[in-house]
Amino acid sequence: MKSAVIVFPGSNREQDIADAIERATGKQPLHIWHRDTELPSDVDLVVLPGGFSYGDYLRTGAIAARSPIMSEVKRRAERGTPIIGVCNGFQILCEAGLLPGVLLMNASLKFICRNVSLKVETSQSLFTQRYFTGQVLSVPVAHHEGNYFADPTTLDRLEDRGQVAFRYCDEQGNVTAAANCNGSARNIAGIFNATKNVLGMMPHPENATDPLLGSTDGSGLFAALAEVVA
Amino acid sequence: MSETGVMERPNDLMGLTPEEYDRAVKILGRQPSLTELGIFSVMWSEHCSYKSSKKWLKTLPTQAKWVICGPGENAGVIDIGDGQAAIFKMESHNHPSFIEPYQGAATGVGGIMRDVFTMGARPIANMNALRFGDPSNPKTRQLVAGVVAGIGGYGNCVGVPTVGGETNFDASYNGNCLVNAMTVGLADANRIFYSAAAGPGNSVVYVGAKTGRDGIHGATMASAEFDEDSEEKRPTVQVGDPFTEKLLIEACLELMATDAIVAIQDMGAAGLTSSSVEMAGKGGLGIELDIDKVPMRESGMSAYEVMLSESQERMLMILKPGREDVAMKIFAKYELDCAVIGKVTTTGKLVVKKNGKVEADMPVEPMVTQSPEYDRPWMKTPARAKLSTDKVPVIEPGKALEALMSSPDLCSRRWIWEQYDHLVRGHTVQRPGGDAAVVRIPGTSKGLAITTDCTPRYVYADPEVGGMQAVAESWRNLTAVGAKPLAITDNMNFGNPERPEIMGQFVGSIAGMRAACIALDYPVVSGNVSLYNETQGQAILPAPAIGGVGLLPDVAKTVGIGFRRAGDAIILIGEGEGWLGASLYVRELCKSDPIAQTVWAPPPVELGWEKRNGGLVRAAIEGELVSACHDISDGGLLVALAEMALAGKLGFDIKTPDEVPAPHAFLFGEDQGRYVLAAADPQPILASAHAVGVTATVLGKVAPQGSLTLDGRVLISLEELRTAHEGWLPAYMSAQKGLPYADVRRRDRAHDP
Numbered sequence: 001m002k003s004a005v006i007v008f009p010g011s012n013r014e015q016d017i018a019d020a021i022e023r024a025t026g027k028q029p030l031h032i033w034h035r036d037t038e039l040p041s042d043v044d045l046v047v048l049p050g051g052f053s054y055g056d057y058l059r060t061g062a063i064a065a066r067s068p069i070m071s072e073v074k075r076r077a078e079r080g081t082p083i084i085g086v087c088n089g090f091q092i093l094c095e096a097g098l099l100p101g102v103l104l105m106n107a108s109l110k111f112i113c114r115n116v117s118l119k120v121e122t123s124q125s126l127f128t129q130r131y132f133t134g135q136v137l138s139v140p141v142a143h144h145e146g147n148y149f150a151d152p153t154t155l156d157r158l159e160d161r162g163q164v165a166f167r168y169c170d171e172q173g174n175v176t177a178a179a180n181c182n183g184s185a186r187n188i189a190g191i192f193n194a195t196k197n198v199l200g201m202m203p204h205p206e207n208a209t210d211p212l213l214g215s216t217d218g219s220g221l222f223a224a225l226a227e228v229v230a
Numbered sequence: 231m232s233e234t235g236v237m238e239r240p241n242d243l244m245g246l247t248p249e250e251y252d253r254a255v256k257i258l259g260r261q262p263s264l265t266e267l268g269i270f271s272v273m274w275s276e277h278c279s280y281k282s283s284k285k286w287l288k289t290l291p292t293q294a295k296w297v298i299c300g301p302g303e304n305a306g307v308i309d310i311g312d313g314q315a316a317i318f319k320m321e322s323h324n325h326p327s328f329i330e331p332y333q334g335a336a337t338g339v340g341g342i343m344r345d346v347f348t349m350g351a352r353p354i355a356n357m358n359a360l361r362f363g364d365p366s367n368p369k370t371r372q373l374v375a376g377v378v379a380g381i382g383g384y385g386n387c388v389g390v391p392t393v394g395g396e397t398n399f400d401a402s403y404n405g406n407c408l409v410n411a412m413t414v415g416l417a418d419a420n421r422i423f424y425s426a427a428a429g430p431g432n433s434v435v436y437v438g439a440k441t442g443r444d445g446i447h448g449a450t451m452a453s454a455e456f457d458e459d460s461e462e463k464r465p466t467v468q469v470g471d472p473f474t475e476k477l478l479i480e481a482c483l484e485l486m487a488t489d490a491i492v493a494i495q496d497m498g499a500a501g502l503t504s505s506s507v508e509m510a511g512k513g514g515l516g517i518e519l520d521i522d523k524v525p526m527r528e529s530g531m532s533a534y535e536v537m538l539s540e541s542q543e544r545m546l547m548i549l550k551p552g553r554e555d556v557a558m559k560i561f562a563k564y565e566l567d568c569a570v571i572g573k574v575t576t577t578g579k580l581v582v583k584k585n586g587k588v589e590a591d592m593p594v595e596p597m598v599t600q601s602p603e604y605d606r607p608w609m610k611t612p613a614r615a616k617l618s619t620d621k622v623p624v625i626e627p628g629k630a631l632e633a634l635m636s637s638p639d640l641c642s643r644r645w646i647w648e649q650y651d652h653l654v655r656g657h658t659v660q661r662p663g664g665d666a667a668v669v670r671i672p673g674t675s676k677g678l679a680i681t682t683d684c685t686p687r688y689v690y691a692d693p694e695v696g697g698m699q700a701v702a703e704s705w706r707n708l709t710a711v712g713a714k715p716l717a718i719t720d721n722m723n724f725g726n727p728e729r730p731e732i733m734g735q736f737v738g739s740i741a742g743m744r745a746a747c748i749a750l751d752y753p754v755v756s757g758n759v760s761l762y763n764e765t766q767g768q769a770i771l772p773a774p775a776i777g778g779v780g781l782l783p784d785v786a787k788t789v790g791i792g793f794r795r796a797g798d799a800i801i802l803i804g805e806g807e808g809w810l811g812a813s814l815y816v817r818e819l820c821k822s823d824p825i826a827q828t829v830w831a832p833p834p835v836e837l838g839w840e841k842r843n844g845g846l847v848r849a850a851i852e853g854e855l856v857s858a859c860h861d862i863s864d865g866g867l868l869v870a871l872a873e874m875a876l877a878g879k880l881g882f883d884i885k886t887p888d889e890v891p892a893p894h895a896f897l898f899g900e901d902q903g904r905y906v907l908a909a910a911d912p913q914p915i916l917a918s919a920h921a922v923g924v925t926a927t928v929l930g931k932v933a934p935q936g937s938l939t940l941d942g943r944v945l946i947s948l949e950e951l952r953t954a955h956e957g958w959l960p961a962y963m964s965a966q967k968g969l970p971y972a973d974v975r976r977r978d979r980a981h982d983p
Contacts, residue, residue: 009564010473016656029774033563052387055473107705109647111382118779142386142651207653210668212786 001229003029003045006073008064008092013050013206015093017086020206021047024222034067044229045082046073048089050142052151055063060103060145061091070096082126082229083198087143089191090200099193099200100148100158106143107183113142116181117213118189118203122162125192126228127199130220136173137217139203141181146202148184148191155185165190165199244271244447246455250602260443264287264532265582265589268621269286272447272500272538273507274601277762281602282727283759285904286740290748290754296716297755298419304345304496305415306755307422308717310781315419316678319352320359320696320721320877322760326467327409329455331376336384336470337542338411343390343665346497350423350486351415352656355669358411359682359721359775360749363404365638365962369397372621373407375963380470381411382649387479391658392650394665396682399638402690405456405765410721410758412777414680416671423486423497426546427513427574428432429577433556434506434517434572437481437561438544439474442527445501447539455726456765457530458826474543477564482545484560490553497544503537505546506572506589507580511598516575521584525567533582533589533857582949584860608733611693615882616810617830619895623823627897628945630819631938632638634865634898636954637818637871638962643957663793663877665710665861668782677785679713681778685864685887691812693738694745696834697774699897702902703748706861709844710905712851713780715750720776725769727761735772742835743774749839752778768924791860792877796934798857799912800882802867804843804899808891809833812864833900840903846924847905850915866898868940870906872951875938881948883939884930897940 003021005014014031022028027046032039039046053064064070072093076097077083085093093099106112115138120131131137150158158164166189170179180187182202190201205218243251244267254262254270262270272278280287290301298315299307305319325336341351356382363370378575382787385392387425390413427434439686445468485491493513502524512518522532527541549557549870555568575581580597582590625633634640660668666681683704689696701718708715720743725732746754763770782788810816811830820826850856858878875882890896909915912928919926933939934947 010387010476012387012476012654013656016654018657035563052473052476054820055387055471055476057473110379111386111651113386113651113653114648129506140653142653144386204653209654210656213653213656 001025001044001226002040002042003047004032004039004043004099005047005049006032006034006069008034008053008067010053011049011051013087013204017047017206020209020218022223023209024226032069034037034064034069037065037068039074039076045123045225046076048092050087050089053088053092061088061095062076062091063093065212074098077198080195082198082225084127086204086206087202090202093198093200098198099191100154101148102121103145103148104147105145106147110172111144112181115140115184116203117169117171117179119173119175120163121163121167124162125165127221128165130224134173136171138215139205139208139218141203145203146182146184148188150185158191161194163192163194164188165192166201181204214225244268245275245278245845246271246633247572250274253602257600258592263590263981265537266592268534268538269590272503273597278500279506279601281723281761282604282606282761282913283736284711285605286737289740291745292753294751294753296423296715297753300755301757303424304348306717306719306779306849307349308755309419309948310676312674312677313419315417315422316414316779316781317346317349318412318414318719318777319345319756320410320719320775320941321345321758322721322723323409323411323835324406324763327377328373328407328489330467331373332380332383333467333469334483335377335380335409337468338409339381340470340472340475342411342413343475344498346415347412347482348423348494348496349417349874349963350421350904351417352483353390353413353415355667355680357388357412357680357682358392360395360397360682361408361686361773362399363407364401365399367404371963375411378646381914384470384472387520389474389654391652391654393652393658393669393680394662397643397646398686400686400771402771405768406763406770408763408773410475410552410722412682412719414678414779415492423494423841424489425493425509426908427509427515427517428492429548430515430574430576431552432548432551432574433570434519434574435490435547435549435557435568436524436544436569436571437547438478438524438566439471440527441536441539441541441544443535443539444468444532446535446538451720455762464558467626468540468542470542473891477566478543478545480560481564481566484558488556490549490556492548492550494545497546499540501538501540504548504692507550507597510580515616516577516581516594517572517640518575518581518639519572521568521582523571525569533584537582567855572949573938580897601700606727606733608737609730610734611738611977614829615689615827617809619810619892621808621825622816622894623820625819625892627940628814630898631868631872632946632954634814634818634869636958637814638815638958640869641958642956644956645963647918654963659785659788660711660790666713668711668788675784675786676786677782679708679711679780681707681709681740682775684773684775685771687812687817689735689739689841690771690776691829691832693735693772694742695832695834698746699741699902700774700776700830701743701750701752702835702837702840703751703863704776705752705842708780709848710776710859710861712848713781713782714848715752715778717753717755718776718778720774722757722759723763723770723773723775725762725764732769739772739774746835746837750841787842787852787854789859790877791854791915792858792873792906792934793874793880794857794878796880796932798908798910798932799929800884800929801909801912801915802904802927802929803847803907803924804839804904806899806904808895808899809901810895810899813898820958833902837903842922843903843905843924846922848908849905849918855914856907856909860906862904862906866900868897872938874906875948876955878951881933881935882930882936883933885941887927894921899904
């Protein structure tokens with residue numbers, strides 16, 4: 001397996017997710033600078049990491065979505081290469097049109113860094129196959145703009161086609177308003193594209209892959225990827 | 231340039247005293263130009279020259295065999311083994327944060343990070359120490375909101391975790407909040423970069439953001455008291471751009487991995503002036519600058535404005551001959567400016583030219599070595615009486631605990647630290663809320679423990695004891711997570727040093743810190759002084775904030791404050807007489823009692839016990855005998871126990887030992903040098919305590935049920951306590967402007983189920 005982490009100016013969790021991939025696969029991914037226009041042909045997993053690409057100026061992810069490398073990322077997405085965008089990566093995927101909807105400012109209008117409970121909505125994807133549907137994960141969030149928004153028709157379509165990957169829930173798995181840390185529509189924390197080879201999510205599974213740091217609930221996602229793209 | 235008589239002085243001396251002005255004239259042998267006067271003014275400001283504090287700072291111990299570089303460089307450097315070094319410093323941004331809280335705090339974080347990565351270190355953790363006015367003061371809420379958002383806004387974007395800190399409230403900060411930011415970085419011990427210029431003919435290279443007209447004379451502003459017009463000083467506050475800082479870090483570290491750099495210095499307070507003067511001064515050389523080559527944000531800037539601008543995210547470096555292209559290429563990748571703006575000379579002079587005209591031509595060495603140094607008159611703080619326990623009202627302990635745990639100084643700081651990304655980089659082993667933060671050193675099993683500490687009410691009551699206590703508490707907090715404390719950075723926040731009683735606070739604090747640093751083998755490696763924290767004659771409670779760093783050889787052995795297992799024994803380490811003077815019990819709960827009218831002596835610090843008790847605790851953690859550990863500080867024993875219960879989601883069941891002082895003094899006294907441990911098997915700990923003469927007392931057990939029980943009586947349930955503890959700050963921050971905080975607390979209680 002060869003994976004590539006795209007580094008934008010202002011990315012800051014590229015090493016966190018590279019380390020999580022290394023823990024799962026034994027190999028460090030390539031780091032690809034956003035000005036590159038092509039990915040090596042044997043890359044079979046593309047990662048858009050968290051951070052503040054372009055300082056979140058204009059709109060989160062809006063400038064990075066127009067970086068030179070993004071044309072190649074779109075081509076890979078169409079060809080079915082697994083692509084995961086976490087936090088700012090999710091925002092970039094939405095801005096690039098690879099995922100529907102947009103991430104608004106948190107309902108509290110404040111940055112939030114804390115562990116949240118996430119409900120796995122489906123195990124039927126290459127990203128979530130190591131989890132069971134309904135499993136509750138403890139994973140941190142760290143964002144200011146994580147409030148997922150899409151029009152009701154789009155939300156219904158996402159639900160109907162099983163494209164909702166994760167929802168914010170309480171420790172027992174109940175999807176409640178109180179557990180919705182940022183005000184996201186229908187508590188949505190992560191979604192797939194229609195062909196389920198692109199996943200965008202606000203929480204940071206890469207920061208939950210090491211027992212010393214409090215949780216390993218994110219490891220299943222990386223283990224699944226290691227298996228699929230091997 | 232005027233060549234008129236020496237005694238003739240301009241009307242505006244830009245903050246210099248007439249005597250200082252005359253000294254500048256003597257150094258130059260003529261009247262200074264406008265640009266030169268500006269340069270003297272900032273270089274000799276209190277902020278840059280330490281003219282009131284230098285005499286006393288020199289008395290602090292700065293040596294240990296693990297110290298690689300002590301005070302005097304951009305930050306302190308210590309050896310942490312395996313060829314690695316930790317580089318750290320704390321710095322204040324008090325004045326700008328009061329004027330413009332978001333940008334003031336944000337640029338404080340940006341500035342301290344630059345001090346650390348200038349030396350070749352990747353910043354791995356940020357901390358802070360914040361002090362605000364009385365919660366009922368109408369400005370406090372806005373300052374808390376702005377400062378916290380500013381610290382988060384900058385640190386989160388740059389991708390350096392903000393892993394902890396401390397926050398106090400006191401009416402003395404109504405007119406001057408304190409914002410002290412600390413950064414810890416990691417470098418290879420043999421790849422540390424210093425600021426001394428070398429190699430005449432070498433290029434002086436400017437990198438980073440462009441220069442604008444912001445922050446001109448910021449250092450001078452920070453060296454004066456506030457008056458009622460302090461709002462008008464807003465234009466002296468800079469605006470931060472964390473995105474540029476992030477790129478600057480990556481570009482500098484990339485360039486540092488080559489061999490192109492001779493010397494490097496960030497442009498902080500006094501911008502291009504202090505960076506060029508410091509580099510030339512340390513190298514014993516001259517620097518010639520061509521202002522026309524400086525990347526500028528706006529046109530028509532004069533040499534004076536360019537030299538004094540405090541635009542953020544800029545660095546100055548000296549490169550080896552012929553290596554300019556290496557730098558240009560790296561900075562072009564990050565789309566940052568990089569320009570050769572001058573050269574190193576042998577003249578020993580700072581020469582500034584614009585349009586071919588000499589705007590400044592001044593000898594560097596006398597500007598640095600003949601900078602004013604004052605032995606300001608000082609008055610020893612009068613000794614305070616000891617508060618006798620029988621004068622202190624007895625309050626039912628459950629009620630007292632609930633009130634203390636929901637008081638502004640002891641309530642949960644979650645509202646603050648959840649706005650900081652404390653997890654980015656993926657190495658945060660102990661998150662905010664414990665005694666010290668712990669971050670793993672990537673690729674190793676080691677960890678660094680970091681803490682910031684000061685108890686200003688103790689320092690006010692007795693500066694010497696307070697200075698000692700700040701150092702000791704920092705040492706204790708590192709010990710409580712299992713780390714070996716190595717060194718500190720100090721951030722001295724005081725009022726107007728021209729007043730003998732304030733200078734007396736400074737002198738006393740330094741004496742106490744010195745004693746503690748020596749006794750605990752815990753030297754000062756960097757620091758910062760912020761004076762004139764006064765508004766209309768009202769000085770702050772003195773705050774010598776201590777940033778401590780310690781090393782854990784095996785980070786997996788660290789313990790937190792939270793109880794881990796029901797049934798574990800709870801052990802009190804250390805002894806006390808039940809010291810209630812200067813305690814939070816008296817301050818928060820006895821407001822209407824006559825004792826509240828007096829400043830009482832704070833708890834003494836017995837450094838010998840401190841070292842002995844700490845050594846025992848560290849050995850017990852190292853030996854994996856301990857499941858939880860917490861030092862006893864603000865609020866005393868019962869507060870420490872309650873914090874351990876809340877963090878671990880478990881209760882406790884304890885008994886008051888037979889021979890104790892009055893029960894309220896035992897439970898809430900703030901005697902120093904003490905810890906609470908939880909352990910599955912207390913015997914080995916008791917045995918080693920006995921062997922080294924440490925008092926260790928088993929108080930009871932961690933309880934499975936969620937209640938806190940004392941002598942067979944339930945004090946309060948864990949959930950009630952949690953509601954009180956977690957509720958105050960969010961309720962206060964979300965309340966309507968101007969609503970007194972006491973009302974907020976009552977309203978919050980009314981909502982309790």
